[in-house]
Amino acid sequence: MHATLPAHRPSLTGFLPVWQRNFLVWRKLALPSILGNLADPLIYMLGLGYGLGAMLPTIEGQPYVAFLAAGTVCASTMNAATFEALYSAFSRMHVQKTWDAILNTPLGLADVVAGELFWAATKSLFSGAAILVVITAMGLTNGPLMLWALPAIVLTGLAFAALGLIWNALAPSYDFFMYYFTLFITPMTLISGVFFPTDQLPAWLATIGGWLPLAQGVALVRPLLAGQVPADALIHVMALVATAAVAFAIALHLTRRRLLK
Amino acid sequence: MAALDVRDLRKAYGDQEVVAGLSFAVDSGTCFGLLGPNGAGKTTTLRLCLGLTAPVSGNIALNGHPIPAEAQQARARVGVVPQFDNLDPDFSCAENLLVFGRYFGMTDADIRSRIPQLLDFAGLGSKGDARIATLSGGMKRRLTLARALVNDPDIVFLDEPTTGLDPQARHLIWDRLKQLKSAGKTLILTTHFMDEAERLCDSLIVIDHGRKITEGSPRALIAEHIEPQVVEVFDEARGQLPLFVERHRLLCERVETSGETAFFYCRDPRPLLAALAEADGLRYVHRASNLEDVFIKLTGRELRD
Numbered sequence: 001m002h003a004t005l006p007a008h009r010p011s012l013t014g015f016l017p018v019w020q021r022n023f024l025v026w027r028k029l030a031l032p033s034i035l036g037n038l039a040d041p042l043i044y045m046l047g048l049g050y051g052l053g054a055m056l057p058t059i060e061g062q063p064y065v066a067f068l069a070a071g072t073v074c075a076s077t078m079n080a081a082t083f084e085a086l087y088s089a090f091s092r093m094h095v096q097k098t099w100d101a102i103l104n105t106p107l108g109l110a111d112v113v114a115g116e117l118f119w120a121a122t123k124s125l126f127s128g129a130a131i132l133v134v135i136t137a138m139g140l141t142n143g144p145l146m147l148w149a150l151p152a153i154v155l156t157g158l159a160f161a162a163l164g165l166i167w168n169a170l171a172p173s174y175d176f177f178m179y180y181f182t183l184f185i186t187p188m189t190l191i192s193g194v195f196f197p198t199d200q201l202p203a204w205l206a207t208i209g210g211w212l213p214l215a216q217g218v219a220l221v222r223p224l225l226a227g228q229v230p231a232d233a234l235i236h237v238m239a240l241v242a243t244a245a246v247a248f249a250i251a252l253h254l255t256r257r258r259l260l261k
Numbered sequence: 262m263a264a265l266d267v268r269d270l271r272k273a274y275g276d277q278e279v280v281a282g283l284s285f286a287v288d289s290g291t292c293f294g295l296l297g298p299n300g301a302g303k304t305t306t307l308r309l310c311l312g313l314t315a316p317v318s319g320n321i322a323l324n325g326h327p328i329p330a331e332a333q334q335a336r337a338r339v340g341v342v343p344q345f346d347n348l349d350p351d352f353s354c355a356e357n358l359l360v361f362g363r364y365f366g367m368t369d370a371d372i373r374s375r376i377p378q379l380l381d382f383a384g385l386g387s388k389g390d391a392r393i394a395t396l397s398g399g400m401k402r403r404l405t406l407a408r409a410l411v412n413d414p415d416i417v418f419l420d421e422p423t424t425g426l427d428p429q430a431r432h433l434i435w436d437r438l439k440q441l442k443s444a445g446k447t448l449i450l451t452t453h454f455m456d457e458a459e460r461l462c463d464s465l466i467v468i469d470h471g472r473k474i475t476e477g478s479p480r481a482l483i484a485e486h487i488e489p490q491v492v493e494v495f496d497e498a499r500g501q502l503p504l505f506v507e508r509h510r511l512l513c514e515r516v517e518t519s520g521e522t523a524f525f526y527c528r529d530p531r532p533l534l535a536a537l538a539e540a541d542g543l544r545y546v547h548r549a550s551n552l553e554d555v556f557i558k559l560t561g562r563e564l565r566d
Contacts (some may be wrong), residue, residue: 005315005329017363024360025351097347103313104341105364105412106333260314261274 005260014107018115019122021098022088026123037080037127042134045072048195059197062226069135070222071194073128073149074156078214080127081157082185084120085164086177092116093168099259109260113252117161117244124157125150135225142227149224155240156217162247163213169254193218213243262325264289264416264447265310270319272305272471279305280316281471287464289415292438292448294458294465296556298565302471303451304344307418310449311336324415337365340409344420344451346401348393354380354404355389358411365412375411382440383407384433399430406437417441419450423457435460455553469560479552486558487550488514488526492533496521499542509536519562526550 026033049065059067092098099112132149135141167180191201191209198206198215209215216236223230230236265287272280279302287293295303308314310321312332321328326335349357355376362372380386383403388396396404402422409417422438423431438461442448452458458465459479466476475482483489492513496502498521506523510516513527525533530547537545 005312017360017366020363021349021360024356025349028351096350097343097345098349100343101347101349101361102364104311104336104339104343105361106337106366107364108333 005256011108011111014111015114015118018102018107018112019119022092022115022119023122034126034130037076038130038134041072041076041079041131045069045131045135066140066226067197067222068195069131069140070225071218073131073135073153073225074192074214074217074221075189075194076131077124077128077153077156077217078160078185078189081120081124081160082164082180084123085116085161086168086171086180087174089116089120089165089168090171090174090177093255093259094171103259109256110252113165113248113255117158117165117248117251120161120164121154121157124160125154128153128157141225145227145229146225149221152217152220152224152237155237155244156213156221158244159213159216159240159247162244162251165251166247166254169251169258188212188214191215193222213240216240216243262289263287263322264291264324265293265449266320266322267306267310268320270306270309270321271317272302272309272314273317279471280309283319283468283471283473285466285473285476287447287449289447290442290445291463292442292450292461294462295449295451295468296453296455296458296465297451297468298453298560300565301469301560303468304420305471306468307420307449307451311339311341311418337412338415340412340414340417342402342405342409342417342419342422344424346405348401348404348408350393353390353392354385354396357393357404358408361408362411367412372411375413379407379410382410382437397430399426399433402426402430402434403437406434410441414446416447416449419448421451421453423452423454431457455551455556459552467556467559474559475555482555483550483552486555488528489550490527490530490547491550491554492525492527492530492537492545492547494523494525494537494543494545497542497544501540501542505536505540505543509533512536517562524554526554 045065045068049068053064053068056064102112103109129150132146136146167177171177191198191205192212192214193209194214198209201209216239219236220230220233263286267286268284270280270283271278283306295306297303305314309316310323310328312329312335315329323335324338328335349360352360358376358379359369359372376389380389383406385400385404385407388400393401406422423434426434435457438448448461450461462479464476464478466473468474475486477485494502494505502521502523506516506518512533513525515526517524527533534547537543
């Protein structure tokens, strides 16, 4: 026989203590965490940007390193949110049983999963913003319009946090997350215009890439960093919001099935 | 009003019914024991009572709230000590309490004002800044108990609170639980340590295969189900025991043999003790019967995995 729990009382602030818990842990390790998040993408960006860029003509009217910088902001945002929603959330849910402890309090599973969603998005904001600061200092951005990249980073982070939480709800072990990267994240990074313009791709592949959430983020961030208003901004924003909302609902449903059975 | 009232509770996973029509009530301010062998449905029953899983049928009222409909309101006045410690390893003892209090919507000032007394209660007064990894098993358990009290609950659920602890740590937990009861809290605990249930519980039920097989106070259960005296006879590896049991089984009301030990349950043990004084190659212990004897009688001697 199948029995389901009633949907729990909606609360707008229920996620906050869960978010605060994760923030308190992060604060203890903030400096190494930021440096770790910053070093890897910057090394790639500088190495490829200047090394490879020296052999390339300008791309879409900007030097290759500036083109790549915008892609790096988005890819780092995606990676930060994804790692948090997979490995870190899984540790708290499955290994440390932190979620079980929280579920014994008046908070419900929606509060816990929402807390994780917003926390992973926060981590991605730290990561994306740190790179933004560095590339601005290097003169790779153009004008105050680039500040609008911050909300675009948050939306990209929310979308990937929610997608990651779906995979987290299904994961039997850490090994399972490898598939998410090799089947989804890595191919997406290559066809979403992070490293090169998608018109280099076969048309059908470029079309698929254009639909993926990373491409939505890139389509917002790259023009903003170059000092331009993105074309079709509203569509990209709506696509990221919809991805986050739908993925969150699926993740919550699957997590409920996993923990409250 | 009963602190917890459970009526005709059923829960199944697939075809297997793990809680099969359970009813019981717990009076406020008492200690209630939920006893049973491994896999009897104890933890599932607790999860049902906390609204963490939905029953197939039945009614639960926790602190006057219907469960699972109003589980969140009910849990605001409840504390839980889970079977396995899930303290936050990244935090100190005090931080564990602070973070947990926030889940109840308490302000930081409120929680911080309670932390010293909670740590004292747990015998961890000097350990506020200690990291979880540096605590012993007993200390972790006590901190988990303190954490369950952060919201000053009316009802505390304890799922096997002393499993895995050494005798000193176990006695300290027992002492604290008695203090909580004196302070008017309702305690609901599962255990398979019968001495623990006998010491702490005002009333208890024994469940097996999701069904209640008996209920009452520990004393009443012993009086109802078991002869008052037990003589345990051990074979000293000479193979004398089967013959001894055969010859003397009528000296007692009931005899059970398990491996190299025979349990004689008697009202008057004197004739048996006299026979044992004559017997060669046997060792014996004479004791009062206890809750464990009741438990074994009702749930059998075979191993549960």
